[in-house]
Amino acid sequence: DADVTQTPRNRITKTGKRIMLECSQTKGHDRMYWYRQDPGLGLRLIYYSFDVKDINKGEISDGYSVSRQAQAKFSLSLESAIPNQTALYFCATSDSLLQETQYFGPGTRLLVL
Amino acid sequence: DQQVKQNSPSLSVQEGRISILNCDYTNSMFDYFLWYKKYPAEGPTFLISISSIKDKNEDGRFTVFLNKSAKHLSLHIVPSQPGDSAVYFCAATMWGNEKLTFGTGTRLTIIP
Numbered sequence: 001d002a003d004v005t006q007t008p009r010n011r012i013t014k015t016g017k018r019i020m021l022e023c024s025q026t027k028g029h030d031r032m033y034w035y036r037q038d039p040g041l042g043l044r045l046i047y048y049s050f051d052v053k054d055i056n057k058g059e060i061s062d063g064y065s066v067s068r069q070a071q072a073k074f075s076l077s078l079e080s081a082i083p084n085q086t087a088l089y090f091c092a093t094s095d096s097l098l099q100e101t102q103y104f105g106p107g108t109r110l111l112v113l
Numbered sequence: 114d115q116q117v118k119q120n121s122p123s124l125s126v127q128e129g130r131i132s133i134l135n136c137d138y139t140n141s142m143f144d145y146f147l148w149y150k151k152y153p154a155e156g157p158t159f160l161i162s163i164s165s166i167k168d169k170n171e172d173g174r175f176t177v178f179l180n181k182s183a184k185h186l187s188l189h190i191v192p193s194q195p196g197d198s199a200v201y202f203c204a205a206t207m208w209g210n211e212k213l214t215f216g217t218g219t220r221l222t223i224i225p
Contacts, residue, residue, distance in 0.1 A: 004156070031211060033211075040217055041217060042117070042202060042215040042216050042217040042218060043157070043202065043213075043215040044215075045212055045213070048211060048212070050211075058212070090156050090157070092156070094211065100145055100147060100162065100206055100208070100210075100211070100213070101147070101159050101162065102159070102213065103158075103159070104149075104156030104157045104158070105156050106154065106155055106156050107154075107155070107156050
């Protein structure tokens with residue numbers, strides 16, 4: 001079984017719709033992250049969380065919100081999706097002792113029409 | 114402002130030969146560097162890392178070299194195998210900092 005899972009794996013939605021991407025992990029890590037990948041831009045950090053009560057904005061948080069429901073679950077919401085949020089979204093986790101080494105989920109491919 | 118750059122979007126190498134992937138950075142505060150490998154439809158997986166107190170780190174067929182004065186690092190894969198065909202991302206951070214800055218990736222294709 002995968003240590004970091006993401007649902008859904010693929011999603012098509014319309015402009016203005018609210019959408020939630022979910023991430024679960026069984027690694028027991030306290031730190032979780034959301035990234036997006038766009039062609040030619042690499043991975044960019046959206047939000048990250050040290051624990052359930054500690055959530056921080058990354059470099060591109062505008063238009064997104066997150067919720068850390070439990071240590072193992074971290075969800076990303078697009079309150080009102082727009083076409084330039086079409087991207088590949090990755091969740092990642094890390095241990096506080098070796099936080100630089102992050103473990104990624106398989107990704108969610110989102111298309112906003 | 115791209116602080117971590119991988120200037121070669123793609124690279125093709127014959128099986129058995131050496132693959133060399135390059136990465137440049139501009140932020141002199143970065144002191145810890147990582148390479149991730151990504152297959153299609155999968156998330157990136159950690160490959161190898163290096164701290165700025167070293168100039169080389171080796172793990173099996175993979176070696177990362179760091180040239181701090183040039184702000185340049187490279188990943189050497191030898192010998193290259195077909196399973197090494199993937200996209201490779203370079204990432205940089207400051208030790209103890211959870212935020213990674215990624216390069217744009219290099220697609221490596223190993224030709225049998």
